[in-house]
Amino acid sequence: MAAADVTTDGPLESATHPQTTRSAVIVGGNRIPFARTGGAYVKSSNQDMLTAALDGLIARFGLQDERIGEVAAGAVLKHSRDFNLTREAVLGSALSPETPAYDLQQACATGLETVIGLSNKIKLGQIDSGIAGGVDSASDAPIAVSEGLRDILLDLNRAKTTVQKLKIIGRIRPKDLAPDAPNTGEPRTGLSMGEHQALTTAQWKISREAQDELAYNSHRNLASAYQRGFFDDLITPYRGLNQDSNLRADTTLEKLSTLKPVFGKNLGSEATMTAGNSTPLTDGASTVLLATEEWADAHGLPKLATVLDGEAAAVDFVHGKDGLLMAPVFAVPRLLARHGLTFEDIDFFEIHEAFAGTVLSTLAAWEDEEFGRTRLGLGGALGKVDRAKLNINGSSLAAGHPFAATGGRIVASLAKMLHEKGMVDGRPARGLISVCAAGGQGVVAILEAA
Amino acid sequence: MTDKYTQLVSQGLGKDVAKKLGLPQPVVLRRHHPGAPLVTGPVLVSGDSAGADDLATTMLGWGLDVRRNALPKEKLGAIILVLDAVQHPADLGKPVLTAGASLRDLSPNARVITISRTSQSARTPATAAARQGIDGLLRSLAKELRAGATANGILLDEHEDEHLATTSPSALGALRFFLSGRSAYVDGQFLTIGSASGSLPHDADKPLAGKVAVVTGAARGIGAAIARTLHRDGARIVAVDIPAAGDHLAAVANEVRGTALQLDISRDDAGHRIIEHAVERHGRLDIVVHNAGITRDRLLANMDEGRWQSVIAVNIAAQLRINEALLASEHFKDSPRIVSVASTSGIAGNRGQTNYGASKGGVIGMVRSTAALMEPFGGTINAVAPGFIETEMTAKMPFAIREAARRLNSLKQGGRPEDVAEAIAFLSSDSAGGISGEVLRVCGQQLVGA
Numbered sequence: 001m002a003a004a005d006v007t008t009d010g011p012l013e014s015a016t017h018p019q020t021t022r023s024a025v026i027v028g029g030n031r032i033p034f035a036r037t038g039g040a041y042v043k044s045s046n047q048d049m050l051t052a053a054l055d056g057l058i059a060r061f062g063l064q065d066e067r068i069g070e071v072a073a074g075a076v077l078k079h080s081r082d083f084n085l086t087r088e089a090v091l092g093s094a095l096s097p098e099t100p101a102y103d104l105q106q107a108c109a110t111g112l113e114t115v116i117g118l119s120n121k122i123k124l125g126q127i128d129s130g131i132a133g134g135v136d137s138a139s140d141a142p143i144a145v146s147e148g149l150r151d152i153l154l155d156l157n158r159a160k161t162t163v164q165k166l167k168i169i170g171r172i173r174p175k176d177l178a179p180d181a182p183n184t185g186e187p188r189t190g191l192s193m194g195e196h197q198a199l200t201t202a203q204w205k206i207s208r209e210a211q212d213e214l215a216y217n218s219h220r221n222l223a224s225a226y227q228r229g230f231f232d233d234l235i236t237p238y239r240g241l242n243q244d245s246n247l248r249a250d251t252t253l254e255k256l257s258t259l260k261p262v263f264g265k266n267l268g269s270e271a272t273m274t275a276g277n278s279t280p281l282t283d284g285a286s287t288v289l290l291a292t293e294e295w296a297d298a299h300g301l302p303k304l305a306t307v308l309d310g311e312a313a314a315v316d317f318v319h320g321k322d323g324l325l326m327a328p329v330f331a332v333p334r335l336l337a338r339h340g341l342t343f344e345d346i347d348f349f350e351i352h353e354a355f356a357g358t359v360l361s362t363l364a365a366w367e368d369e370e371f372g373r374t375r376l377g378l379g380g381a382l383g384k385v386d387r388a389k390l391n392i393n394g395s396s397l398a399a400g401h402p403f404a405a406t407g408g409r410i411v412a413s414l415a416k417m418l419h420e421k422g423m424v425d426g427r428p429a430r431g432l433i434s435v436c437a438a439g440g441q442g443v444v445a446i447l448e449a450a
Numbered sequence: 451m452t453d454k455y456t457q458l459v460s461q462g463l464g465k466d467v468a469k470k471l472g473l474p475q476p477v478v479l480r481r482h483h484p485g486a487p488l489v490t491g492p493v494l495v496s497g498d499s500a501g502a503d504d505l506a507t508t509m510l511g512w513g514l515d516v517r518r519n520a521l522p523k524e525k526l527g528a529i530i531l532v533l534d535a536v537q538h539p540a541d542l543g544k545p546v547l548t549a550g551a552s553l554r555d556l557s558p559n560a561r562v563i564t565i566s567r568t569s570q571s572a573r574t575p576a577t578a579a580a581r582q583g584i585d586g587l588l589r590s591l592a593k594e595l596r597a598g599a600t601a602n603g604i605l606l607d608e609h610e611d612e613h614l615a616t617t618s619p620s621a622l623g624a625l626r627f628f629l630s631g632r633s634a635y636v637d638g639q640f641l642t643i644g645s646a647s648g649s650l651p652h653d654a655d656k657p658l659a660g661k662v663a664v665v666t667g668a669a670r671g672i673g674a675a676i677a678r679t680l681h682r683d684g685a686r687i688v689a690v691d692i693p694a695a696g697d698h699l700a701a702v703a704n705e706v707r708g709t710a711l712q713l714d715i716s717r718d719d720a721g722h723r724i725i726e727h728a729v730e731r732h733g734r735l736d737i738v739v740h741n742a743g744i745t746r747d748r749l750l751a752n753m754d755e756g757r758w759q760s761v762i763a764v765n766i767a768a769q770l771r772i773n774e775a776l777l778a779s780e781h782f783k784d785s786p787r788i789v790s791v792a793s794t795s796g797i798a799g800n801r802g803q804t805n806y807g808a809s810k811g812g813v814i815g816m817v818r819s820t821a822a823l824m825e826p827f828g829g830t831i832n833a834v835a836p837g838f839i840e841t842e843m844t845a846k847m848p849f850a851i852r853e854a855a856r857r858l859n860s861l862k863q864g865g866r867p868e869d870v871a872e873a874i875a876f877l878s879s880d881s882a883g884g885i886s887g888e889v890l891r892v893c894g895q896q897l898v899g900a
Binding site: 054055056058059060061062064065094229231232233235236237239240242300301302 | 689693694695696697699700701703704705708709710713714717730731732733739
């Protein structure tokens with residue numbers, strides 16, 4: 001951040017190296033194709049989709065009747081009936097009904113956090129196997145009744161006599177009947193995520209052309225990954241959909257450049273964020289199978305990668321100190337430092353494309369000398385990400401972004417890429433994942449080829 | 451699954467009306483289920499050769515109610531006509547007429563089975579005439595039987611110094627198959643026993659225990675039925691289908707407690723991928739069922755290159771390429787089995803199916819030629835040629851054509867996917883170790899064409 005705020009956050013807090021004897025390996029993953037909201041999954045609930053993703057994983061790895069150590073998943077947009085979403089999905093799946101499960105919710109970082117959480121349990125020796133995952137449906141989103149009507153209905157429930165009940169019912173006014181539709185606005189600022197990102201995009205002076213180019217590459221890379229069968233063992237079709245419905249294999253920079261801006265139109269600077277370089281609302285689910293090496297071997301299952309470590313961060317976006325989606329900017333240097341690594345040691349960068357502007361602002365912050373010095377507590381810029389290593393099989397701009405399902409998508413794909421890459425200069429290939437999230441949060445992780 | 455007409459004419463008023471009007475009277479066929487008896491009543495073993503005596507003794511050992519002479523008015527479950535020693539057509543009269551006198555005593559769904567020797571191995575014209583005469587006799591008799599009864603033949607091959615006994619393992623295996631409900635829709639067919647290889651199972655209900663079987667095209671229809679039947683018989687299943695069919699495939703894999711492999715079998719590395727998956731996940735590979743196939747029907751005058759080439763590529767070229775990989779693999783050397791699904795279209799031809807007919811005729815040629823390559827390590831390869839089978843595909847045929855196709859066979863009804871699967875399960879078993887290079891039709895003795 002080149003602006004006036006120059007307070008440093010002090011030297012990087014680098015915890016000691018985790019001392020573990022067990023590693024958590026990624027066996028593989030499964031997701032259903034992601035569908036644009038209102039599309040193929042319009043009649044599917046979170047539980048339907050998570051169960052389908054689980055059943056595909058079970059079929060791929062022969063886990064029928066298996067008692068998995070624990071299943072962790074979550075959704076960002078959640079009905080109150082989904083209080084035990086993951087456990088219900090497990091009960092509806094082919095897994096042993098004796099498999100425990102818990103729900104987790106950390107906005108868009110939900111999926112990645114389930115991977116980190118279960119990996120930690122595996123490393124600690126609490127469980128030998130785990131399934132991490134996430135699901136979201138913006139099509140089947142909960143709609144709440146108004147606060148006024150909710151008050152009245154709760155009172156009605158407590159009323160004992162008919163007279164009391166009739167009095168309470170008499171309080172209902174037409175305005176109470178308007179439902180509260182869900183939105184992606186931040187509770188503390190009232191701004192939508194797009195408007196927040198528009199502030200950051202403008203602050204880092206990210207051009208329209210750079211954003212469109214990133215979106216174009218995302219579609220091109222995802223299409224080519226499909227073309228060569230990369231997703232054959234990562235995706236199971238669902239409801240007639242074989243691949244992500246948001247993918248536009250034939251899109252061009254020209255087409256993207258003609259789209260009208262949708263965010264940041266009143267900032268005084270040029271509005272650059274369009275529907276093409278922002279992710280659409282999406283429905284989908286993903287799962288990742290994690291285990292100890294011994295468990296994978298005993299089940300004759302592959303070991304694609306290990307979960308080295310993860311780190312969460314949060315920023316003060318409410319007072320405008322940092323952009324809403326910039327927390328990974330701080331999480332990554334802390335995680336790298338803990339392992340004595342630099343960008344040179346990373347072979348694949350998976351930076352979740354909430355908006356093209358998010359990725360480009362993040363990269364710009366890492367390349368900024370002053371920001372590195374004043375905000376990251378480094379001697380200078382953190383470093384430059386080699387674009388040839390960035391999101392090489394496409395990311396959320398092309399695949400879509402069903403909030404909690406994105407982490408599982410990235411982890412499974414990256415694990416497969418690392419496995420295919422194998423060793424680099426005598427060390428296992430390494431990949432960095434960065435996922436930003438609402439509430440000014442971010443979760444990042446490092447995987448290594450197994 | 452029994453078609454409505456069969457239900458209607460199987461009982462009550464419908465049965466009487468159909469009989470008076472001379473309408474076809476299909477019955478509900480006796481089909482196998484675990485624990486079902488081999489045969490529904492006493493078995494008459496007709497014929498006075500030493501082979502007949504040996505066979506009767508063996509069957510007594512199975513706990514069957516064996517008769518060497520028919521008792522007046524006693525209902526019979528099967529007649530076994532042992533003609534292994536005939537040397538002249540004049541020798542046929544006595545045993546055949548004796549058996550004929552008992553035909554009226556056959557129970558519904560009874561069996562008539564001839565056991566004789568191949569005419570090609572006969573040393574004199576008279577012996578060849580007698581043996582080939584049995585072919586015409588059996589096929590005619592099959593058309594005379596009523597009420598779900600079938601007639602099939604076992605042919606014992608002769609080599610220079612090998613004189614196969616009526617009690618050789620695969621002769622007994624074929625006998626048990628023909629007697630049982632597993633052969634419900636096999637009628638008017640011969641199986642040639644080529645060698646004394648093979649062995650009867652320890653557990654008649656789990657003849658494939660310990661085997662690992664790959665089934666291609668397993669997502670639906672006949673392929674799904676094959677997966678279920680092989681699983682019922684004790685095999686572990688690798689269910690293979692194209693990635694686009696992955697959701698149905700996952701459901702089948704989970705149902706049969708196997709693994710799903712999303713794979714386009716026309717890929718160059720398909721054979722390698724199949725072997726790798728089976729061996730890594732299940733430790734071995736014993737059975738490969740080539741069931742995947744497509745139709746792209748057009749009259750030849752209207753046929754385009756795409757339709758022709760895609761059918762050849764999937765239905766036969768893929769099988770050839772996968773077999774090459776199997777034959778070269780060290781993991782496919784322990785008495786392995788290959789069973790291909792051919793089609794009566796590849797034998798008798800079908801209007802609009804020159805491409806399909808070529809591919810399925812090709813399967814038959816491949817099977818005959820590959821048998822010799824499998825022999826050195828105790829392997830076998832055979833084909834099953836289904837006739838009219840009630841599937842989602844045939845359900846879409848126009849009513850009149852479907853109804854005609856359904857009735858134009860000796861059993862006056864369509865077969866079920868399970869009927870094809872039963873034949874494949876038998877040919878995959880140890881008890882069929884002496885049968886190779888054969889084509890078994892599961893067509894209810896189709897009346898038109900071959």
